[in-house]
Amino acid sequence: MSNFESPSPASSSLSAAQLPAVCILGLGLIGGSMMRDLRAHNVECFGWNRSSATVEEATKEGFDASTDLQATLERAEASRALIVIGTPMTVVGTMLDAINEHAPSCGITDVVSVKAAVAAEVSARGMEERFVGAHPMAGSAQAGWSATLEGLFDGAPWVITYDLAAAADAAGKPVPERWIEVFSQVANLGAALGSQLIPALSDHHDASVARISHMPHLAAYAIAAAGEAGGPLAISLAAGSFRDCTRVAAAAPDMVMSWCENNTEPVLAALDDVIERLTAARTQLATEGTAMYLAKTGQIARVRYEARPAHRPIFRLRVGEGDWINQLELAESVGGQVDVF
């Protein structure tokens, strides 16, 4: 196949050398871990956090952190930094407003777990040409500066969105140079941190994570609650199937709801799909005495999942050149990754 090649390590030193300064808004698990990695790569990096406690902790470790958002953004503007929004979804709009006011030239990315809601905030402010969304899929159980780790993103999926380019391409229009520049910066950031870049349109990303993460978390909650409703004997007899099916039900409701509440339509669609399959099984069991259709469908799905390739197909991408947007679309269509040159 000419479209992709065998896996190879990401050329992270090259990518780091090509990075501008990076300004991180929000120094939690993701933003803080990113700061650690960038310092290790000798990339200029500074950040803002609302909480002075976090800023003190980071400063004590020699990191360049501040509680002054305006000053941080003015510095980003002066150094033409790439701005990473590492805050919860609830304050993304506030961050974008501040960026508009104090850092009007900087490229912007984000690390929020949902992508369409962020893109909508960006579009509402007409900031699409300097925004490329991202979702580094690493570490979710712990939070805060104390949980930050160097190397957190190494080998992890790093979804990168390309909505503007796909829309321009579909309309037969050129992709703005400014956007291509930001795309390169965000791709290089992910590659520098050792992540696997997976291109996806925001809507497709959200529909996917609804089905393989948000809905399974909700299902795990339901299985756990229905199991416990069986009483002490049921829990005493619980073995591997209950243990594994409900493992993620231990996840913090606030975290899972921060995903679901900002991804309602895709989560509703995924929930409806599961409810329909269970209801059909219920009907078949009640009327025919078996639920074999669901069992066979589900087993095939799981076995296909287990049999997926150990490595994602890799597409080589020369950003801004030739049919590069088609390469992004092809990579997305197979869940592949891109190596950026």
Add this chain to the structure above:
Amino acid sequence: MSNFESPSPASSSLSAAQLPAVCILGLGLIGGSMMRDLRAHNVECFGWNRSSATVEEATKEGFDASTDLQATLERAEASRALIVIGTPMTVVGTMLDAINEHAPSCGITDVVSVKAAVAAEVSARGMEERFVGAHPMAGSAQAGWSATLEGLFDGAPWVITYDLAAAADAAGKPVPERWIEVFSQVANLGAALGSQLIPALSDHHDASVARISHMPHLAAYAIAAAGEAGGPLAISLAAGSFRDCTRVAAAAPDMVMSWCENNTEPVLAALDDVIERLTAARTQLATEGTAMYLAKTGQIARVRYEARPAHRPIFRLRVGEGDWINQLELAESVGGQVDVF
């Protein structure tokens, strides 16, 4: 608490010494493994299997096995053996008919994964006074003589039913001596194999396993199928939650259906519970923008499950003496185990 004591190892050598000869019908994973353990404990043990290949394999290893059901049962009758029905549910009725004809005095137990369906076959033939059901909860992924293992039951739950005793006690009638004798034999068998005896009424057992095993398997099938319906991008982004929630979806549909098809009402009730919880979450998410009620309920259930005691409470039981039936009921009510004296 005077009703139970700290965990202690089962007194298995004592139990083995008290065992009669054991006749096993069906030498698959459970029946065959039981035969290995009993030989290791120097308990007289012989068995029957429909397939001559299995009998040849067992015989080659020096086990006492036959394809002649009538001869095997006549031998059981002559030695007043305890008969273990180790066949699939589908032929339990046939086995009971043969036992009625050729081994009319022997005590009977079974190792089928559902208990009410077996009890119904027993009742239909008026054989309740010499029957005590069991469900050794060990090893389910592999099948056949080649999968048999010595020590398979060591430390595993061994559900033992006591329907007749509970009914007699509730009616203020004495429990038949013959039944008490069979209960002792079955309890000693489980204890000799190192299992943890958990008393349960057949209906309660079935409702419990529907909630902590059968329904979770069906839910895993549905989550796997709905995940795969998200396409290659979704599967490419699948991480821990999808992997763990769908692990048991790899289970053979025939095995899972052998449970569900013989436990339809409890499985329907458990399915309805999960469907209702997911549907309520769907409604809350669609109307209020959150599914927090399910999330909080499910997290609490999982955390309670994780916080359950490392060891089940143990009730000391002198079979046939004093308030022993109440002890069985108390043990069941907390999912506890009994040590039999």
